[in-house]
Amino acid sequence: MTTALDRLDAERAIRHTHFRFFLLTDAGRYDLLGQQCFTPDADIEYRIMPGPPQRFAGRDEFVDFMLPGRPPATARHRIIGPAAAHTSAPPDIDWSTGQPRLTGYATVWHWAATHTPAGQPRPADWTTIGLVDDTYRHHDGQWLIARRLITPAAGLVATGTAPGLGRPTPR
Structure with missing residues (x-):
């Protein structure tokens, strides 16, 4: 960074990518x-789920994991099928190492299905709170995540039931 204004512009772009x-x-x-949030060679690791850490070498590997041979979810699928909703506390951006490092908390609600078979909204099956630790790099005119580590901030499951079939719901 050459000026304080450059740093402010970078931090605005980094927060934009984060959200x-x-x-x-x-x-x-x-x-x-992948293309809008991660560098091609991003090192991505999630330690938030039960079991061994999930590691991805590059954004393509991460996207392939998220979309295993199927097109993106449609609006209809999102209404009745698996869903997640994220919220984030305002993150901090630290420049002390020369590269911007964003840290902050994210709460994620997960639904196996958002509605009962009768069409009524249902509560989330489980909720996690994670600590986001991202290192950003300027790549092709964008500030993108070059390294991501997500770890539990409040246990593996903050509320609800563990991932699986979810709670029974009235019909």
């Missing part, structure tokens, strides 16, 4: 997620 990740994920737009 764009949540918007695209919640909309099921994994096809856009």
